[in-house]
Amino acid sequence: MSWRPVVFMQFAILAGLSPLRADEESSCVGCHLEQDPPYSTPAEHFSEDIHAGAGFGCNDCHGGDPEAWDYDEAKDPARGFIGIPADSKVVEVCSKCHSDPDLMRRYNPNLPTDQTAKFWTSGHGLSLKRGGKDAAQCASCHGTHGIKRSGDPGSPVYHTNVDATCGKCHSDPQLMEQYKWPARVVEQYRGSVHGVALLERGDRAAPTCNNCHGNHGAAPPEVGSIQEVCGVCHVNNQRLFSQTRMKAVFAKRDLHGCVVCHTAHDIQQLDDDLISSAPDGICSRCHQPGDVGALQADSIRAVLGNLTAIISEAQTALHDVENRGLEAEELLLDLQTAGTALVQSRTMVHTFDASLIDAEAEPGVELASRVIQESQRLLRDFRMRKIGLGIATIFISFLAVVLYLYIRTLD
Numbered sequence: 001m002s003w004r005p006v007v008f009m010q011f012a013i014l015a016g017l018s019p020l021r022a023d024e025e026s027s028c029v030g031c032h033l034e035q036d037p038p039y040s041t042p043a044e045h046f047s048e049d050i051h052a053g054a055g056f057g058c059n060d061c062h063g064g065d066p067e068a069w070d071y072d073e074a075k076d077p078a079r080g081f082i083g084i085p086a087d088s089k090v091v092e093v094c095s096k097c098h099s100d101p102d103l104m105r106r107y108n109p110n111l112p113t114d115q116t117a118k119f120w121t122s123g124h125g126l127s128l129k130r131g132g133k134d135a136a137q138c139a140s141c142h143g144t145h146g147i148k149r150s151g152d153p154g155s156p157v158y159h160t161n162v163d164a165t166c167g168k169c170h171s172d173p174q175l176m177e178q179y180k181w182p183a184r185v186v187e188q189y190r191g192s193v194h195g196v197a198l199l200e201r202g203d204r205a206a207p208t209c210n211n212c213h214g215n216h217g218a219a220p221p222e223v224g225s226i227q228e229v230c231g232v233c234h235v236n237n238q239r240l241f242s243q244t245r246m247k248a249v250f251a252k253r254d255l256h257g258c259v260v261c262h263t264a265h266d267i268q269q270l271d272d273d274l275i276s277s278a279p280d281g282i283c284s285r286c287h288q289p290g291d292v293g294a295l296q297a298d299s300i301r302a303v304l305g306n307l308t309a310i311i312s313e314a315q316t317a318l319h320d321v322e323n324r325g326l327e328a329e330e331l332l333l334d335l336q337t338a339g340t341a342l343v344q345s346r347t348m349v350h351t352f353d354a355s356l357i358d359a360e361a362e363p364g365v366e367l368a369s370r371v372i373q374e375s376q377r378l379l380r381d382f383r384m385r386k387i388g389l390g391i392a393t394i395f396i397s398f399l400a401v402v403l404y405l406y407i408r409t410l411d
Contacts, residue, residue: 025066026057026058026059026066027066027074028057028059028064028066029043029046029058031071041145042144042145045145045146046058046146048148049145049146049148050147054107061085061093062081062084063079063083064076064079065081087135088137091120091125091138094138095116098111098115098116099114115216118216119137121217121219122218122219123219123220124140127179134169136169140168141156141165142156157210159198159204159208160199160202160204160208162208162210163186163190163195163199163209167186170183170186171184171186189208189265189266192266192268193268193269195208211232212229212230224257226256227241227242227247227257227258230257234258236347237350240348240351241257243351244352244353245352260285260286272304272305272346275300275301275304275349276297277294277298296354299358300349300352300354303357303358304342304361306365307345307361307364310369311335311338311339311364311368313372314335314368314371317371317372317375317376317379318331318332318335324379324382326378326382331370331374334370335367335368337363337367338363338365338367338368339364341360341361341365341367342361345361345364
């Protein structure tokens with residue numbers, strides 16, 4: 001096997017390594033760079049890998065002797081060579097370092113070292129244990145050569161890339177059919193209120209797959225814990241729901257908490273009109289017209305509809321005031337506070353109690369009513385001043401004409 005030192009020198013410069021003597025450098029890189037793709041690809045990308053930057057070499061994962069220039073010696077199993085690890089062995093290879101607290105502390109003290117244990121409890125890990133050939137393991141999500149930090153936008157596990165990474169498997173109909181899982185969950189997520197916020201508006205606070213399912217311990221939330229998972233972000237909604245009798249009813253009937261009304265992946269911004277016992281209303285999924293739940297739903301819808309309508313009327317009135325250049329800063333603040341009351345009233349829907357929602361909405365109704373009344377008063381005053389100005393203008397014009405005629409008689 002021929003070896004050209006200049007090839008490795010070029011690689012060393014690209015990788016940011018100190019170009020030492022050829023016999024002190026990795027024969028793995030030197031040989032693979034001389035090959036055609038795909039054999040050269042690992043060496044070409046390894047210079048970008050976070051492990052290369054930390055000083056790790058090919059042999060740390062693949063074994064073998066990086067100082068041996070003879071092919072058989074470099075890949076001698078007696079020297080620890082394992083080649084490309086089988087899928088079932090990848091986790092074992094990665095965990096040699098990533099489950100060692102002392103070692104990981106030297107590179108990043110904040111990196112958790114319990115991820116391997118969590119992985120084996122995940123749906124992926126359990127499938128791998130059962131011999132699943134397509135089950136995801138470390139490299140499935142993080143890549144192989146050229147691995148980047150999770151905070152690097154080029155990483156497949158970066159926040160805005162997670163849906164595409166999960167979608168490699170979870171959007172494959174044939175693969176998902178083997179596991180009896182739906183293949184549209186990623187597509188549904190991308191069209192949901194969460195997906196649109198993250199992927200289209202760039203809102204990094206919006207969740208993606210791992211925020212709800214976990215990272216290395218990824219699994220569907222259990223039926224009784226779905227509201228707890230949603231409550232990580234939606235704290236007030238979860239608190240209100242947990243204090244209602246509906247939580248016990250849901251648990252007794254084995255209903256999946258928040259997803260009963262909001263669905264799981266295809267979550268949309270709810271319209272107030274859906275909170276009703278009408279055939280197209282969410283509440284009609286469980287309640288029959290005329291029962292206690294249906295009556296509560298219709299009452300809740302009436303409260304929200306009344307507040308929404310009066311805020312809309314106040315906005316129109318205030319808009320007319322502002323268009324005439326009148327001072328209305330205080331009224332604008334009142335209208336914003338009324339809007340906050342509407343948001344809070346919609347949150348209170350999770351109490352399923354129309355009286356509590358009405359109490360939350362009442363201050364907003366009063367403020368919006370005040371905005372309407374004050375706007376109407378300002379507009380009336382404006383019209384009166386305008387009329388008065390017109391009369392005064394006519395009177396002054398009349399006096400000017402009389403004065404002019406009088407002056408002419410003097411001439």
